[in-house]
Amino acid sequence: MSKPIVFVARQIPEVGIELIRPYADVRLHTGHLPPTRDELLAGVSGCQGILSLLSDRIDTEVFEAAGDQLKVVSNFAVGFNNIDLAEASRRGIAVGNTPEVLTDATADIAVSLLLAVSRRLPECIRAVQRREWKTWEPLGWVGLDLQGKTVGIVGMGRIGQAVARRLHGGWQMKVLYTSRQPKLALEEELGAARVSLDDLLRTSDFVSVHLPLAADTEHVIGARELSLMKPQAVLINTARGEIVDQQALEAALRDRKIFGAGLDVCVPEPLAGDSPLRELEHCLILPHVGSATITARNAMAERSAQNLIAGLQGNALPFPVH
Ligand code: DGY
Numbered sequence: 001m002s003k004p005i006v007f008v009a010r011q012i013p014e015v016g017i018e019l020i021r022p023y024a025d026v027r028l029h030t031g032h033l034p035p036t037r038d039e040l041l042a043g044v045s046g047c048q049g050i051l052s053l054l055s056d057r058i059d060t061e062v063f064e065a066a067g068d069q070l071k072v073v074s075n076f077a078v079g080f081n082n083i084d085l086a087e088a089s090r091r092g093i094a095v096g097n098t099p100e101v102l103t104d105a106t107a108d109i110a111v112s113l114l115l116a117v118s119r120r121l122p123e124c125i126r127a128v129q130r131r132e133w134k135t136w137e138p139l140g141w142v143g144l145d146l147q148g149k150t151v152g153i154v155g156m157g158r159i160g161q162a163v164a165r166r167l168h169g170g171w172q173m174k175v176l177y178t179s180r181q182p183k184l185a186l187e188e189e190l191g192a193a194r195v196s197l198d199d200l201l202r203t204s205d206f207v208s209v210h211l212p213l214a215a216d217t218e219h220v221i222g223a224r225e226l227s228l229m230k231p232q233a234v235l236i237n238t239a240r241g242e243i244v245d246q247q248a249l250e251a252a253l254r255d256r257k258i259f260g261a262g263l264d265v266c267v268p269e270p271l272a273g274d275s276p277l278r279e280l281e282h283c284l285i286l287p288h289v290g291s292a293t294i295t296a297r298n299a300m301a302e303r304s305a306q307n308l309i310a311g312l313q314g315n316a317l318p319f320p321v322h
Contacts, residue, residue, distance in 0.1 A: 004048035004069075004312050009035055009056045012076055016051075016301025023309045024049060041065040049308045051076060052083070055269070059084040063091055072311020076304045077291075078102055079240060080321050081213040096307030096317040100158060101299035106264075106290035107162035110208050110238045113262025113284060114167075117234050118206075119143040120260075122284050144205070144232060144259060146171040152204030153177040154197065154220070155239070156186065160210035164190055167206070176200045201228040206236065213240035223248035232259045238290045241267035246277070253280050264290050 006024040008017065020026055027043060029035045034055040035043055044050055044066040052058050054077045063070060072094045073083060080097050088095050116122065120143045127133045127141070151167045153160040156179040167173040168190045175192035177183070182194050197220070201207060207229065211217045221235070222245040229235065235258060237244050246267055252258050260282035266275075269288055277283050291297060307317045 005046055006049035006051060006308060006312070007040075007043040007047045007066075008051040009040065009043070009053050010076075012051070012304070013298045013301035015298050016076075016305040019302065019305035020051075020308060023312055044070070048072070049074065049312050051304055051308050053077065054079055054082050057082055058088075060087050063087060063093065071314070072096070072308055072317070074304045074307040074311065074317075075321075076300055079212060081240060083321075085321065094307075094311040094317050095321045096304070096311065096319050097321050098300040098303040098307075099319055101303060102291035102296040103158045103162050105293040105296040106159050106238055107166055108293075109264050109286065109290045110159070110163045110210075110236050110262075111166050111170075113236050113238070113264065113286070114206055114208065114234060115146070117236075117260040117262040117282065117284050118146060120282070123281050126281070144234070146173070148172050148174075149205040150174040150176060150203055151206045151208060152195075152200035153192075154200065154207060154209045155179065155211035155217075156183050156192075156194075157210055157212075159238070160208070161186055163208050163210065164192060168192075173206075176204055197225065198228055201225055202230075204233060205230065206234050208236040209239050209243055211239050211243050213242050218242050219245040219248075221245065221249075223251070226252040226257060229258050231257065234259050235261045236263075237261070238264040241265040241269065250276050250280075253277070253283050260284070262286075264288055 004024045005027055008026055008028045010029055029043055044062055047066050048069050049072045051074045058073055070093055074096045078097050078099050083095055120141050124141050151173045153164050156177040164175045168175050175190045176195050177192055178197050178200055186192050220243050226248055262284045264286045265288055303319050307319055310317045
């Protein structure tokens with residue numbers, strides 16, 4: 001009997017592909033860049049499974065192009081804002097993601113950004129590279145202290161909690177957070193306090209964004225919210241670019257309303273070549289590398305393969321999107 005066909009939208013760690021091969025014929029999109037829309041639509045045609053990335057928009061058009069036999073979409077990411085879930089569910093197509101395995105890696109990047117922006121590392125690195133470093137400077141590249149400061153975690157899910165633990169354990173930071181539900185165990189563990197977003201923004205020295213992207217989280221941090229932040233505060237976003245109003249952030253940074261920003265995510269990705277954010281010395285932008293460790297990426301490959309295989313077999317996905 002012939003195996004089902006699955007479209008894998010990019011080269012992922014081999015461990016994932018090897019898991020899939022006994023169960024399906026893999027139609028792999030090779031190449032460094034995502035499939036173009038036409039390549040995606042052609043690639044999924046006749047497939048029973050799709051292994052997608054966050055850069056692949058999976059919507060009605062894709063479902064139509066795949067055909068009625070499509071059973072499962074497995075996203076190689078914890079976020080799934082690229083997938084039309086309502087349409088998938090209407091069509092009975094299972095959708096999975098890769099939670100947990102990238103929590104530590106992403107929390108590490110959030111803390112790295114926080115440290116780098118606070119201690120002005122991008123400016124320091126640039127000064128060395130441009131031969132502008134002339135002497136030990138008593139007033140040069142002076143940054144912010146971390147010890148005992150207050151961090152505000154916007155969205156206290158797994159990654160938010162991992163960031164809070166790192167900053168509380170490492171620098172004894174006070175932890176404030178927003179969340180739909182109180183996190184009582186965490187309050188007990190870290191002495192964290194659940195507050196309104198406005199209070200968090202007014203009080204925190206560091207604000208780290210960890211919300212999923214959905215209709216009600218777009219631009220949660222806009223001009224008004226940025227105006228509530230302390231002038232010496234730092235904003236970190238490792239979640240999704242759309243959660244922060246990027247134009248408002250540009251203005252706040254340009255006018256020095258906040259100390260700086262560290263972004264692992266932006267809109268669009270990659271950031272437009274002429275975006276003023278690229279030029280601001282107190283804005284550090286990374287190319288969405290939160291999960292980019294060997295362990296995390298291998299585990300993401302495994303989890304996404306396991307979801308795909310379960311979906312092909314008509315079984316419940318081990319890591320379903322709810
Ligand atoms: C995710 O998984 O959603 C990250 O943004 C990429 O690893």
